[in-house]
Amino acid sequence: MPTHAHDVVSKPAWTAPTGKPPLSSRMMRATWRGLPAKQHDVGWEPGLVVPAADGSPLVTDHYFPRTEGDFPTLVVRSPYGRGLPWSPLYGVLFAEQGFHVILQSCRGTGGSGGEFSLWRDQAADGRATVSWLREQPWFNGTLGTIGASYLGYAQWALAQDPPPELKAMVVQVGMHDPHAYFHAGGALNLENVLVSGAGMMFQHQGLAPMLKATLRLQRRLREITTAQPLRGAYASALGEVPWLDDAMTQTDADDPYWRGTSMGEAAERLAVPTALITGWHDVLLDQTLEQYGRLRRAGCGTALLVGPWTHTSALQQGWPEVFAESLAWLRAHLCDDPSGLRPTDVRVHVGGEGAWRDLADWPPSTGTASWFPAPDGYLTQQPPTDSTPLATFRYDPADPTPSVGGPLLSRGAGARDNRTLEARKDVLTFTGPPLTEPLDVLGPVSARLRISTDTGYTDVFARLCDVDAQGRSTNVCDGLTRLRTTGQAPSEVTVAMSSTAYRFAAGHRIRLQISGGAHPRFARNPGTGEPSAEATSFLPVHITLHTDSALNLPQDA
Template identity: 45%
Template sequence: MLDRLVDKVLGLPAAVVPKPVVTRDLVIPMPDGARLLADRYRPPGTEPLPVVLVRSPYGRRGAMGLLFGAVFARRGFQVVVQSVRGTFGSGGEFRAFRQEKEDGLATAAWLRQQPWCDGRLAMAGASYLGHTQWAVAPYLDPPLEAMCLGVTGSEFTTAFYPGGVLALDNMLSWSATIGRQEERFAAVPNPVQTKRTRAAMSHLPLRHADVAAIGKPVPFLEDVTTHAESPESWAETDHSGGLDALTTPTSMVTGWYDLFLARQLRDFKALQAAGTRTRLTVGPWKHGEPASFRPMVADQASWLAAHLLDDRVQLRRPPVRIFLQRADRWLDFEQWPPAESEPRFLHLRAAGGLADERPGEATPDVFTYDPADPTPTVGGPMLTGEAKQHDNRAVEARSDVLVYTGMPLERDLDVIGEVSATVHVRTSTGHADVFVRLCDVDAKGVSLNVTDGVLRLPTGDGIATAEVALDPTAYRFRRGHRLRVQVSGGAFPRFARNHGNGQPTADAVAAVPTRFEVFHDPEHPSGISLAVFG
C-alpha cells in the first residue's frame, strides 16, 4: 500500500516488480582497509543484472532508500545505495568531496566482480549524490551506461565561492546539517536549532561558526573557510576537465533558484558541444524543493529505462526543456541557451535610470558599505531561509544600495539565457565585493529578485571594471512592469561580509567601512546584458 502511494505521489507508471528483494549492510572493502556499507535492492530472481549505484553521505535508509532504492527497484532496476566513507556505519573519516573519486572507483570495481552484476553500471542521485557520479564517470573504464544528475555540477568550488566570495549561508547551513545528521531526532524540524544556526552566521571569526551553530566543530566548515582565498586547494574535487571526452549519456534536472544552476548549465553546454547524448530540464525550483522531487525521480527513472532496459520512448523529447517563469509554461529547445535569444545591454543612467541609450556625462553614484551593518540578503538560491523570490523594497531603501530602474514595458519581455553585468567602480579601501541583482518591479512598486551575482574586486585603488556573472534565467517581465538593477557591496549572510582590510575570510574580525563610486559615463558605460528571446 505504501509503495503504491509513493509511486502515485511521484507520478510514476505502475511498478513492474511488486516487492523487490533487499539485502542490508553489504560490506564493500576499500584499498586502504576501510569498509563501506551498502544496501542492495533487486527484482526477484538470480540472473545477473546491471547495477544502478547511488553513493550518499545522508544515509542509505529513509528518503535515500525510498527514492533511489525501492522506487527504482520496483521499476525493474538493481540498485545499490552506499553510505560514503565516515557516514552512517561506513568506516573511515568523512572528508566532504575529497574522497569520492578513489572510493567510487573502488566501489565500481567491486560491484563488477559480483556474480549478480552483469558488468554494466549506471549512477543516479541529486546534489552531493551527483558529485559522487562526477567523481567516477570521467575516470571509469569501461564507462558508465548512464548518469542521472539532479541539482549538481562537475565541480562545486564555484558554488562554495561564487565570484570569489564565500557563500556563507549555504556553507554554514550544510555544515550544521551534516554535523548533526546522525544525532537522535536530527531529522525532526527544530526551530531552536535553526535559529541558532542562523545567528551563528554573524559569529566572528568564521572558522568557529560551526561551534557557535551546533556546539562542535565540523571539518568541512574549517576546510571551506580556511581555503576561501585559495580555491585551487579544491582542484582534486574538480571533475570538469573530462567533459569533452565523456561518452556516458547524461540527464540533468535543476531549478532556476538552485545554487548549482550555473555550473550545471555549463556542464550541459560542454557535453552537448562534445556530441555526448544529454538532456536538460530546468524548473521553477530551489535546491531540495519538494515540488522538484516528482519530475526529478521520473526523469531519472526514464533515463535509466532507456539505457538499461532499452525503453527508448522518453528519448523522443527535445534535449532542452525549461520553465518560463511568470508565463507559467514549459518551452522546448534544441540547445542551451536558445539560438533565438539575442543580447541586449541596458545602461545604468544618471538619477537612477536604466535604458538602452548610452549614458551622457554624469558624476559617479556613491555609497558606503559597512561590514558592521552589512547589506542584508533577500531571497535567491539559498539552501535555507527565505529562498527564491521576495520583495526587495526594504533593502532598496537602504543608503548602501544603488537602484537603477527602467521605464514601464510596452509589451512582455522574455529573458531566456545568460545574464551578466559590467560595473565600473572605485573603492576607498581597495578591498571590496560588488553584488548586482536584476529585479522585476510591478505596477504597485513590488520589486522581486529575478537573478543576481557577486564578484570580489581585485585589490587596488583605481577604477576597476567588474564583470559580474549573474545566474542564467528564463523569465517573462510583464507589460507595464519595469526592470530594476541593484548595485551594492554585499548580501549578508548569503555571502560572507568583506571586512575592507584584506584579512583572510576565516579569521577576519576587525572591519573597515568602504566607500564606493559607481561610474556610468561615456568612458565607463556600466550596465546589464540580457538574453532577450523572440
C-alpha cells in the first residue's frame, strides 16, 4: 500500500478492541442476499472522539477487519446518526471486505459537539478528521470516501481541497448543490424538502424518534402543504427548524444564504477517481449526471451506474448492484485490484426493456427527434406550419393538480399509472400513434413549449409517458419550470424533463403530459407573483398551449 512522509513517524502500537458490531447491524446483515461472502470477521471500536476544526468533539465509530495486515481506510461522515442503516451498509459490509471504516456523526448530530450547519462546516471538519487519522496506528496512508445523499455532500466538501491520502470516492445518490435541490426549476421542491427536514432533525436521534416524526408528517402532510402561508406550517410535525425556513424562502440562487453552498466545482479540478451511482427516479439524478459531465471534462477517472431505482430503493432493492459497483471501485483504486471493474465507464438500466446496457459515455452520441402536439390530443412528427392556440386549461391553486410518482423521497415514488391524473380537466395529453418498432430514448429529454396565460404567472409541468396496448400510461421522466409571461402574447419556455434510458416497445405510444403543477411534490404557484412559501391568496390562471411546441427526445445512435 502507498505510504506518505508523515507515516514514517513512529506510531504507538495498536491492540484491536474485542467488541463486536451492534446486534441490530449484524441482524440486518444476515437478511441480505446477493452480496459477496465476507472475507474477515469484523471488530468494532465505538465512541471515539475526533476533534473538529474548532475543537468540537465528533463522535466516531471504527469498524475493522479482525485480521493482521495493512488495510485502507474509508471515511463516512453522516448527520443521520451512526446506527441503522449506516452501520451495516458501510461499517460491517466494507470491514468484512478488508477496509477500516470510520463512521462519524457530523457536528451537532448523533452526540457530536458543536452546532450543525448544513452547508458550512463539512469541508473543514472532513480535513480535521483526516488529520486525526494520520495519528492512528492502523492508518496506512490510503484513504477513500463513500456515502449516500447528504453523505455525498460531505464527500464533495472534502474534495474541494482533497488531502493527498484521498485515492478514491464513491458518491451514491449524492448531492452537491443544495439550492438546486430545494428549488427545482424555480419552484419549491416541497414534499421532498419536508421529508428531508424530518430526516435531518430526527434520524440521528434513533429509529423511534425518526419513525414518529415520519408518521406525524404523513398524517399532517395535506394540512401542511395546503397552509397559507406555507412558511412555518411544518412545525406541527417537525417543530421549529430555522434552517428549513431559510432554505424554503430564499428562492434565488444568488442570495447570500446560498453563497458557497454548492460543491459542484470540486469536480472541475478533481483528480481523485470517483464513482457515481444514481437511479432514474432518484431525486438527485440530475445532480449526479451533472457531476459526471464535469469529471469527464476534467479528465478525472470516473464511472457511472444508473439503475431502475428511487433515492431510497437504491440502498434497498438495488443494494446488491450498488454494493458490487462500490466495492469494485474501491478495490481498484485503494487495493490495486482492478479485476472487478467493468469494461465500460457507464452502465445504465434501460426501462421498458428491463435490461442493463454498457456504454462508453453518457449521454451516448445521439441526435434529437422532435414530436409535436397537434389538435385533438395527437402527438406527431410532422412539424406545424404556424403558431395558433392549440388547447387551453384552467389551473386553480386552490385545487392543485396532484403529483403522481416520479422522483420522491416518500412512498409512491417511481413509475406509476397516470390514467386517473390524466382524466382531470387541468391536464393536457398528446399521444403518438402505436410504434411499429421499438424506440430507444437515451439522454436528456426536454419540451420546448409556447405558452400564454391570462394572469402572467404560472408553472408548467411536462412529463413523458409510455402508453401500453391496454391504455396504461406510465411516467418515464418529467420536469417543472416557473414562468412569467407578458401580456397575451405567447412566451417560449424550455422545460428540462431530466434524463432517461428507456425503450418504448412496438405497439406502445409516446405521450406528452402537460399541466400547471404537481402538488405537493412542488409548492403550488399562487398565481399572484408572491413567493410560494409566503403566499396568502390564490388566483386561478388559464394556460394556453400553442401549436409550435415540441417534445425533444434523444435518439440512440
